[in-house]
Amino acid sequence: MQFACLTKLNMSDSSDQVAGVLAPVTSLRHKGDLGIGDVGGLRKLVGWAVDHEVKFLQLLPINETGADDSPYNAISSVALEPSLIDLSSVPEIGEARVNEVRAGLSEEFLEGDLVHYEEAKRLKRDLLEEGFAQFEGSEKFEAFCETEKEWLENYTKFRFLMDQEGGCETWDLWSINYRDPELAHDFIAKRKGSEERLRYYAWVQWVAFTQWRTLREESGACGVKLMGDIPIGISYYSADVFFEREGFDLSWCGGAPPETVFKDDAFTQKWGQNWGIPAYRWDLMEQDNFAWWRRRVDKLTDVFHIFRIDHILGFYRIYSFPWRPQRNGEFLPLTHEEAAARTGGLLPGFKPYPDDSEEHCAFNLACGDKYLKAVQEAAGDGEVVGEDLGAVPHYVRPHLEKVGIAGFKVCHWEAFHGEDGLEHPIPGKDYLRCSFATYATHDHPPIAAMWEEFRANISSNDEGERVGALWNLRILSEFSGLDLPDDHVSYRAYDDEVKTALLKALVETNSRYAALMITDIYGMSERFNIPGTLGGKNWRIRMPFTVEEMSKREDLIGPAAELRDLIVASGR
Secondary structure, eight states: OOOOOSOOOOGGGSOSOEEEEEOOGGGOOOTTOOSSOOHHHHHHHHHHHHHTTOOEEEOOOOBOBOTTOOTTSBSOSSOBOGGGSOGGGSTTTHHHHHHHHHTTSOHHHHHSSBOOHHHHHHHHHHHHHHHHHHOOOOHHHHHHHHHTHHHHHHHHHHHHHHHHTTTOOOGGGSOTTTSSHHHHHHHHHHSTTHHHHHHHHHHHHHHHHHHHHHHHHHHHHTTOEEEEEEESSOOSSSHHHHHOGGGEEEEEEEEEOOOTTOTTOHHHHHTOEEEEEEEEOHHHHHHTTSHHHHHHHHHHTTTOSEEEEETGGGGTOEEEESSOGGGHHHHTTOOHHHHHHHHTSOOOEEESOOSOSHHHHHHHHHHHHHHHHHHHHHHTTOEEEEOOOSSOOTTHHHHHHHHTOEEEEEGGGOEEEOTTSSEEEOOGGGSOSSEEEESOOTTSOOHHHHHHHHHHHTTOSOHHHHHHHHHHHHHHHHHHTOOOOTTSSOOOOOOHHHHHHHHHHHHTSSOSEEEEEHHHHTTOOOOSOOTTOOSTTTTTBOOSSOTGGGGTOHHHHHHHHHHHHHHHHHTO
16 A cells, blocks of 8 residues: 655755654554554655655664664664564455454553563564465565575574574574584474475565565655664674674674763763674675675665664774673673783773774774775665764764765754853854754653753752753753743743744754654653663653544644744755
């Protein structure tokens, strides 16, 4: 089923400045879903975007996830998440069967505030199994299997091995009969029924890629681009690392340096974020002209027009740990000297080199230039955005501008020291055109929650929190043209006027891209993720209304209409 395009646009004729909305697919709710957002809901959101002059939808990674359900911890660099498939559009399943299943599901599962991943994945897997049993084969499927063989064969084998372990992807705990790649190939070849099972997993990926490729074509024809995400790393427990481990240095895990702002995470404050992603053997990858990266990017641009590289700083150098995250608790109470005694003298730090000399900076810059060139070549006409936040070396942003990769402008972090001795926001009109303006990424609270948190912290007993809150409120107010309080303390509560001023200032920046979270349109406070934490509500938040209701309910029509008017007035 195709959505209706009100206007068919020639995207090359439009302004190079566009406004977009960040909306994780899993968070979308639509009539007929099965407890989790999917391609069907996204198709309807594209229709809404057409109506409201929104030119791109930022969707986060959509690769298949593991047990923690984090989109940034995928079990494959290419394979797509099966739970995002719109099952009603699969011929072997259909809308009638989906509705039949929905009738037997609880209201909490279908209408609750959170995605119940385990149940949703199992439910969709069971229906996909039913569909595959009805599948009679097709030339298009066979062609897909042949064309995608380079990654598909290893992925389907990895999923088969996961089945042997009850769905567990932690391959270093698997049976010794197939824990080694060569043993695994032999085990699968001799296992009765393996061929049909491998074919099932290939069929699921064919269905997924077909739906996403179709949606990419349809949305592009309507002037709405889909924006995906490439994390800098890939999960240790992935098909890629298991079968292609020569390209990875498993003795080092990538992450980020210590950050004192993580008040609730003592490990991050002291040691940094240990993401558990294996470091790359860039020297070996270079020998085949970065074929793994080129494949990863090429397949991503099959389903997205734009993609963001999460932590693009990792192409230049990445903060790395000589231990796996499972050992973080062991190292938390230790001094650096005590930690070094347990690791043979190795300590967390930037690899290949810290930015502590001109020579090291020059080397890291040359590495980033080389690796990103391969990425851009693989992207072809795809647009590349780089998330360049955190501890950013001085050479990164000039280099990104030089090669045409839009870096981030988080508006209330962009400030300069004025003649009055105070810091002031850089005016949005002065932003580089080659940039991506926003108030928040998926790791930050919505602007309403952020504003109210700053207001609450004005009364904090912690001087740092108090000073930071006042600074942020003043910068945000100045940036958006809001009046400052006479006493410099009594900032107004977040209301419609504040929201309008902030959104207007964002879309009026000079940046090529201006994006806000879908929660910001409606003044919501729920956040999608809290960095440095696991479980809880992370990645589980569902919108409190359906995509269909966004165009029908009076309380939702008004905020969206205001956004449309602001975008039109800005010329985007």
